[in-house]
Every structure is written in structure tokens, then in C-alpha cells.
Amino acid sequence: MVTSSRIKVFVRLRPSDTSSNGGGRGSSGIDIPPHLFGIDTISNTVTISATEGGGHGGGHGGYNPNSHNASLTPTTFQFEKILPPPTTNSSVYTLSALPLIRSSLAGFNATLLTYGQTGAGKTYTTFGPPAGASAYKERGLAARAIAGAFEEINRYKTVNEGMGGTPIEVRLSCIEIYNESVFDLLGFSGEDDSKDSGRDGGVPSLSLFESPSAGVQIRGLKMPLVNSAEEGLNLLFESQMNRAIAEHQLNDASSRSHCIFTFHFTVRNPENNKVTSSKFNIVDLAGSEKMVKTEAVGKVQRESNYINKSLSFLEQVVIALASKSRDHVPYRQTKLTHVLKDSLGGNCTTLMIACIWPHLSHLDQSLSTLKFAARMQTVRNKPTVNESKTNNVASVKLLRQIKNLKEELAFHDIISGRSGILYDEPDNKEMTDIRDRVRKYVEDETEVVEVRSLQHFRVVMGIMREMIVAGGRGGGGNTIMTPRREIVRGMGGVGREEKTSEDRTDMQNKGLFSAVKTEQVMMSPTSDAYLQKKQMRDIEEMEEERRVRSMPRASPAMVMIDNNNYSMGGTPPAKNGAERDRGMAELRPYLGGKDVLGKQAEFDAFKRGAGKSQAILLGQAKLEIKSKKTEIKSLTNDINYQKDRIDFLMSQLRESGLGAGASSPGSPTSPRAGDDPAKQLKLAKKTYRSKMETLTENKEELKFLQHQKAQSFNALIAAFDSWLKMKGGEEEVVEGLDEREGGGGDLDYDREEANDWKSGEAGGGDREYADEYYNESPRANPREAAAYEKAQHAARDKVNSRASRSAMSQSGEWKI
Numbered sequence: 001m002v003t004s005s006r007i008k009v010f011v012r013l014r015p016s017d018t019s020s021n022g023g024g025r026g027s028s029g030i031d032i033p034p035h036l037f038g039i040d041t042i043s044n045t046v047t048i049s050a051t052e053g054g055g056h057g058g059g060h061g062g063y064n065p066n067s068h069n070a071s072l073t074p075t076t077f078q079f080e081k082i083l084p085p086p087t088t089n090s091s092v093y094t095l096s097a098l099p100l101i102r103s104s105l106a107g108f109n110a111t112l113l114t115y116g117q118t119g120a121g122k123t124y125t126t127f128g129p130p131a132g133a134s135a136y137k138e139r140g141l142a143a144r145a146i147a148g149a150f151e152e153i154n155r156y157k158t159v160n161e162g163m164g165g166t167p168i169e170v171r172l173s174c175i176e177i178y179n180e181s182v183f184d185l186l187g188f189s190g191e192d193d194s195k196d197s198g199r200d201g202g203v204p205s206l207s208l209f210e211s212p213s214a215g216v217q218i219r220g221l222k223m224p225l226v227n228s229a230e231e232g233l234n235l236l237f238e239s240q241m242n243r244a245i246a247e248h249q250l251n252d253a254s255s256r257s258h259c260i261f262t263f264h265f266t267v268r269n270p271e272n273n274k275v276t277s278s279k280f281n282i283v284d285l286a287g288s289e290k291m292v293k294t295e296a297v298g299k300v301q302r303e304s305n306y307i308n309k310s311l312s313f314l315e316q317v318v319i320a321l322a323s324k325s326r327d328h329v330p331y332r333q334t335k336l337t338h339v340l341k342d343s344l345g346g347n348c349t350t351l352m353i354a355c356i357w358p359h360l361s362h363l364d365q366s367l368s369t370l371k372f373a374a375r376m377q378t379v380r381n382k383p384t385v386n387e388s389k390t391n392n393v394a395s396v397k398l399l400r401q402i403k404n405l406k407e408e409l410a411f412h413d414i415i416s417g418r419s420g421i422l423y424d425e426p427d428n429k430e431m432t433d434i435r436d437r438v439r440k441y442v443e444d445e446t447e448v449v450e451v452r453s454l455q456h457f458r459v460v461m462g463i464m465r466e467m468i469v470a471g472g473r474g475g476g477g478n479t480i481m482t483p484r485r486e487i488v489r490g491m492g493g494v495g496r497e498e499k500t501s502e503d504r505t506d507m508q509n510k511g512l513f514s515a516v517k518t519e520q521v522m523m524s525p526t527s528d529a530y531l532q533k534k535q536m537r538d539i540e541e542m543e544e545e546r547r548v549r550s551m552p553r554a555s556p557a558m559v560m561i562d563n564n565n566y567s568m569g570g571t572p573p574a575k576n577g578a579e580r581d582r583g584m585a586e587l588r589p590y591l592g593g594k595d596v597l598g599k600q601a602e603f604d605a606f607k608r609g610a611g612k613s614q615a616i617l618l619g620q621a622k623l624e625i626k627s628k629k630t631e632i633k634s635l636t637n638d639i640n641y642q643k644d645r646i647d648f649l650m651s652q653l654r655e656s657g658l659g660a661g662a663s664s665p666g667s668p669t670s671p672r673a674g675d676d677p678a679k680q681l682k683l684a685k686k687t688y689r690s691k692m693e694t695l696t697e698n699k700e701e702l703k704f705l706q707h708q709k710a711q712s713f714n715a716l717i718a719a720f721d722s723w724l725k726m727k728g729g730e731e732e733v734v735e736g737l738d739e740r741e742g743g744g745g746d747l748d749y750d751r752e753e754a755n756d757w758k759s760g761e762a763g764g765g766d767r768e769y770a771d772e773y774y775n776e777s778p779r780a781n782p783r784e785a786a787a788y789e790k791a792q793h794a795a796r797d798k799v800n801s802r803a804s805r806s807a808m809s810q811s812g813e814w815k816i
């Protein structure tokens with residue numbers, strides 16, 4: 001029997017003031033008098049005092065200490081856990097996301113939601129803090145979950161070693177719901193095909209549909225296969241770089257969208273071959289405060305309306321789910337509740353982290369967050385293992401690929417206004433229709449057979465071949481045979497008469513069929529191998545069909561590119577940074593000779609004025625990267641020194657003739673006279689190991705800093721864009737601003753660093769050395785680290801070049 005369990009709620013309090021250590025009152029980080037806001041981490045309760053009307057003593061907009069309101073009523077809420085400052089993301093991860101990752105790998109769907117007002121710490125919890133010194137140390141739950149998932153998977157693989165095949169498949173996806181449109185943050189097309197939805201940057205809006213077996217699905221969502229934590233982190237970085245950020249009165253970098261980062265696991269149990277398919281969602285909701293508080297206008301007002309609507313329906317859904325007499329749950333009212341349908345009141349393990357900003361001015365928002373959280377934990381879910389109907393991971397993969405390709409083809413048909421195209425194997429009626437047409441074609445030269453897909457073409461050719469084999473043109477209905485009969489007849493020189501399945505069995509029994517080597521004979525049509533082969537063939541055909549359909553048509557942009565020596569109608573070749581810059585310079589005359597230098601001056605002025613704080617943040621990020629690189633370089637030197645020392649000591653010991661304690665006078669690496677080389681060696685190895693560990697940590701930290709820098713740069717550009725518009729600077733902003741200001745300039749240097757690591761000059765080679773000597777399993781493979789570096793640069797280049805293309809194609813707006 002499936003037992004139900006309540007949705008768990010943790011309450012996390014951010015420090016009220018993050019500028020000082022701990023912030024707020026003393027070290028507690030809570031800036032509200034205890035008689036108004038009290039917490040107890042033993043009983044896990046929060047007691048908050050407010051007026052009957054739901055506000056607090058100060059009324060709307062903040063607590064007023066001069067208001068001596070007598071009707072303050074304390075309300076106590078109890079939750080699963082209260083996490084006050086200075087609880088770290090590491091602890092929050094261990095308590096919340098880690099158990100969910102494990103349960104998801106065991107086949108259960110799981111969801112972790114962060115909820116709360118703007119600035120309360122939702123993004124800090126899920127995706128980590130903005131650029132800064134603590135960025136890596138305080139990395140968010142998503143990054144930790146990626147590392148945690150692969151740790152679990154590697155452990156699982158080690159335990160099940162030798163049980164055959166790769167039993168676990170991991171895919172990642174990331175969507176953003178912004179103004180009631182769903183965007184794939186990993187599915188940038190590179191073209192601006194989303195103008196209608198009012199979203200920038202070439203992100204197509206996706207539609208939702210429900211499948212009876214798989215629940216709510218997102219049409220065309222990209223779910224790249226991920227083979228390592230590094231690949232996963234790379235995708236996480238890419239998705240977050242693409243996330244919309246808009247200026248907001250309460251929080252400069254406030255995210256005005258909901259973001260759902262999802263792990264999709266397919267796991268085969270090697271003992272019984274059963275396959276489970278499950279997912280784990282990490283949801284960063286937009287700020288829950290009501291619009292009136294933000295005094296938003298224009299675009300931000302529109303965003304706030306959508307956020308209010310989706311969160312208010314989220315509340316409606318929760319109320320309906322908690323009610324015993326629920327007959328209708330309004331999931332479909334908003335994209336957010338629709339996407340989360342399976343996670344709220346479904347077969348999912350759900351955990352919510354309610355984020356609170358414990359400051360007097362936010363007491364009313366804290367109360368409303370706690371009320372919502374309390375309602376949430378009354379909802380019961382029934383977690384069940386999601387066993388796949390197909391018994392084979394490869395088949396699950398192939399079926400998904402087929403489904404995606406079919407959707408893609410259907411999409412191409414819609415945009416080109418075609419319908420009724422044959423992609424699947426024809427059913428009986430379709431087969432009869434096609435046969436009739438082909439027969440007419442063969443008998444009457446004026447007839448035409450219109451072939452509209454490769455599958456259609458294959459069927460037509462098959463029918464014609466049947467006719468030819470059966471006795472030539474116009475062979476007539478009776479001579480058309482099934483492929484099975486045709487195979488039988490064509491084999492073993494059994495003559496021209498048709499053979500039935502019974503004949504074949506008979507022949508097989510007599511050994512006459514031994515030469516038959518066709519697929520259909522070798523494999524049972526119901527066997528896994530046969531189905532897989534057939535699926536592979538279907539995929540190849542659909543891929544081919546899709547390739548033919550997606551040949552780019554010449555758009556004005558393409559013609560322009562063509563003028564710059566690219567072939568018309570073809571895909572422009574990939575360019576490196578320098579080539580791209582050259583290409584841009586060549587394109588400028590086509591953009592009407594815009595005042596690029598003028599824009600650069602505007603950008604510089606912006607950085608000195610309105611964008612100063614963001615520019616400073618970016619500058620800080622660059623400085624931190626520089627200092628981290630210096631640290632890594634010096635650490636690498638130390639490591640190389642230790643390496644030499646170990647080599648020397650090893651050779652000393654090997655040459656037993658020299659005896660323990662012998663030294664080579666004058667050598668910088670020689671032990672002191674009288675020292676025991678064995679002891680020295682032990683010490684050197686210990687030092688080497690500990691330095692290698694520090695190096696690995698530093699390299700990880702550097703990657704995070706680089707990512708944060710890229711994010712700061714994107715934020716700066718977005719802010720500059722809005723600033724230009726506000727200022728009435730609607731004139732065209734063309735490519736040519738100093739991109740290197742933010743991040744591009746360092747990219748080459750970063751690439752050099754990555755290459756250094758790869759060649760072992762900066763420590764990568766040392767890792768192998770460590771393996772050789774200590775036979776230890778390394779925490780990170782140097783090749784993987786280098787590949788990760790490369791992939792990370794590629795992700796950044798992708799985003800940067802998309803920005804440039806977008807700027808070009810919109811000829812007038814420089815967008816990220």
C-alpha cells in the first residue's frame with residue numbers, strides 16, 4: 001500500500017543585514033525584537049506578533065515602533081526545521097536536497113521549492129550568492145546537488161561493477177517562467193524567434209501538454225545527457241547566465257521569474273533489469289510580495305502582475321489540495337502550477353524552504369510567507385516509485401529520442417503550413433491507399449505519386465519493388481506480396497513460388513533456410529534487439545528528414561553574412577573570438593555606419609554613473625579571479641617542488657648502496673645530513689597530498705568566480721540597456737562596445753590557463769603523478785577538469801556570441 005506523507009517545510013532566515021558579519025542584532029542576524037518575532041530551534045517554532053487583520057503593529061509597509069497597537073496577537077507556527085543565521089548552504093543541502101537526490105535516484109519524483117519575498121534568500125539558497133569571495137564556499141543547492149548526484153552514481157556504479165552496461169542516465173533541463181511564458185534556458189536557438197512573447201535573446205516560448213503515462217510535459221524541451229558533475233555544472237552556469245534579471249526597487253538583481261532546474265534520472269537495476277525514470281526539480285520562485293509594496297511601474301508592473309497571479313494560484317492549488325472535499329484543483333490556471341502539477345499533491349516527495357527576511361520592515365511579508373508555508377505542509381503527497389514500462393535503458397532513450405524528433409517534425413510542418421505527412425509506418429488503410437496510387441502510377445503514365453516524406457518515399461519504393469519482384473510492371477494486385485514472403489521467396493534458390501511462414505518453418509526444419517541472414521529472420525519482431533534496431537532506423541530516417549527540413553533559408557541576415565564571404569543559404573562556419581571580431585568590423589558598414597565609439601563612450605559614462613555599483617561588482621570579481629590565479633600559480637610551484645623532492649628521495653631510497661640518510665650535497669632537494677630519507681619521503685608525500693587537495697579546491701573556486709564574473713557582466717549589460725532606453729537613447733546600439741571590459745578580454749588568458757593545466761604545467765600533470773605514486777582515487781580527473789574548462793569557455797562563448805548576433809539582428813538593441 002502506498003502511504004501518503006505531508007509536504008515538509010523548512011524555514012530559512014537570512015541575516016537581516018548581510019553587509020556586516022552575521023548582521024542585525026549581535027550575532028543572531030535577526031533584526032526584530034523577540035516579542036514580535038521569536039524562534040525556537042528545538043521545537044522548530046516561529047512566533048510572530050501581528051494585528052488581527054494579518055498585518056502588524058505598523059500597518060502596511062513596515063513596523064512602526066510609535067504605533068502602540070494594543071491588539072498584537074502572537075501566532076506560533078511549527079515546521080520541520082528552522083534554519084536561522086548563520087546556517088550555511090552546505091548544511092541546508094545536507095538536510096534538504098541530499099535526501100531528495102537519493103530518493104530520486106531510487107525512483108521517486110522529488111521537488112524542492114524556495115518561497116518568500118524578494119530578497120529573502122531564495123536564489124541564494126538554490127543557486128548561490130552573487131559574485132564575491134564567498135561565491136564558491138556558499139554555492140547553492142543546485143550546484144551541490146549535481147556534485148552529490150554524481151557522487152551517489154559513482155558509488156552505485158562501483159558497488160554494481162561488472163553487472164553490465166551503464167545503468168544510470170542523467171539529463172538536465174532548466175526552464176524559466178516569465179510573464180506566463182515558458183522558456184528553455186538550455187535551448188537557445190541563436191535566432192530571435194521570440195519577439196511575440198516579449199522575451200529577449202532568442203529563447204523560444206514552449207507549450208505544455210499532458211501525457212497519460214508521463215504526466216505534464218514541455219514540448220521540445222532540451223534535456224542534454226550529462227556524463228559528469230563538470231558537464232552538469234557547465235549546464236547550470238549556462239542556464240543561470242541566461243536567466244532574466246530586471247531592476248527592482250527592493251533588490252537590484254531581483255529575478256522576476258520562476259526558475260525550475262530539473263534532473264531526469266533513468267536507472268536500471270542490474271539485478272532484475274527493472275528501469276525507473278524519475279526527476280528532481282529545484283524551484284526558485286519569484287518574489288512573493290504584493291505589487292503595491294514595490295510601487296512598480298511599466299514593464300516591472302506587468303511582470304509583477306504575472307508573478308502575483310501565478311503565486312496566488314499556487315496558493316489556490318495548495319488550499320484545494322489541503323481541503324478534504326476537494327473536487328477541482330486549478331492546476332491549469334497558470335504555467336507555474338501546471339508545470340508543478342506532479343510535484344504538488346502528486347506522487348512526489350516535496351520539500352519547501354520558506355525564506356524569511358527577519359527585519360522589522362518585512363514583518364508583514366514574513367507573516368504572509370509563514371502562513372503560506374503552514375498551509376503548504378498540510379498537503380499530503382503519495383510518493384511512489386516510477387517504474388518504466390520498458391525494460392531497457394537504451395529503449396527508454398531511443399523512445400524519448402523518437403518522441404522528440406516527431407515533435408520537431410510536427411513543428412516544422414506547422415510553420416511551413418503542411419499537414420497529414422506520413423512519418424510512422426502506415427496502417428492498413430494508408431497502405432491500401434498508397435498501393436492504389438502506385439498501381440495507378442505504374443499503369444498510367446499521366447499519374448503522379450506525390451511523395452511528402454522519406455518514410456512515404458520508402459513505402460512507395462517498397463511497393464514498387466514488390467511489384468517488380470512479383471513479375472514486372474503492372475503485375476496486378478494478386479502478385480503484390482508481403483515483405484516476409486518476398487524474403488522467403490528470394491532465399492535459398494527455392495524458386496519463384498511464394499512461401500508462407502509455415503513453409504519457412506518447414507524449410508528451416510529441413511535445414512534449407514540456413515543461408516538466410518536477414519534481420520527479420522534473425523530477430524524476433526518482438527525481441528528487444530529487433531525493436532531497438534527498428535527504433536534506430538526510425539531515428540536515422542527522422543534525423544535525415546529533419547536535416548533536410550532545417551536547411552536554413554536565406555534571411556536578410558544570411559544575405560548580409562553572405563556578402564561577407566559566407567555561402568548563401570548555408571550555415572556560417574564557427575568562428576573563434578578574433579575571427580568574430582573581424583567579422584563584426586566588416587559588418588559595420590552594413591549597419592549604416594553607426595556611431596560605435598559614441599556607444600562605447602555612453603557605456604563608459606554609465607559605468608561611472610548609474611551603473612557604478614554593478615561595475616564595481618564586476619571589477620571586484622575580476623580582482624578576485626586575478627588573486628585566485630596568483631594563488632594557484634604559487635601553489636603549483638610548491639607542488640612541483642614537492643614532486644621533485646619526492647623523486648629525489650625515492651631515488652635515494654632505491655639506491656640502497658647510498659643508505660638511509662644519504663644526501664647529495666648542494667642539491668636544493670637533498671635532505672639534511674642525518675635525516676632519515678624514509679621519514680622525509682613520508683612527510684613530502686603528505687605535504688604534496690594536502691597541497692594537491694588545496695589546488696583542487698582552488699581550481700573549483702576559480703571556475704565559480706569566472707562564472708560569477710560572467711554573470712556580473714551580463715547584469716551590467718542588461719542594466720546599461722535599460723538605462724539607455726530610459727534616457728531616450730533609443731538610437732541603434734550596435735556591436736562594438738568593449739566586450740572585453742566585462743569578461744571577453746580574460747577569456748584568452750583563461751584559455752591559456754586551461755591549457756597549462758592540461759599540459760601539466762600548472763598542476764594537471766601532478767594529479768597523474770599523485771595517482772602513480774599513491775594509487776589514490778583522484779577527486780577530479782585532470783583530463784575531465786581540462787575538458788570542463790573547455791566546456792565552460794564554450795558555454796560562455798555561446799552566450800557572448802549569441803549576444804553579438806542578437807545585437808546585429810535587432811540592429812539597434814544590444815541585448816544579452
Ligand SMILES: Nc1ncnc2c1ncn2[C@@H]1O[C@H](COP(=O)(O)OP(=O)(O)OP(=O)(O)O)[C@@H](O)[C@H]1O
Pocket residue numbers: 013014015018116117118119120121122123124125129130251253254255256285286287288355
Ligand atoms: N542566508 C544568507 N546568508 C547571507 N546572505 C544572504 C542569505 N540569503 C540572502 N542573502 C543575500 O541577500 C540578497 C538577496 O538574496 P536573494 O537574491 O537570494 O533573494 P531572493 O529571495 O532570491 O530574491 P528575488 O525574489 O528577487 O529573486 C543577496 O545579496 C544575498 O546574497
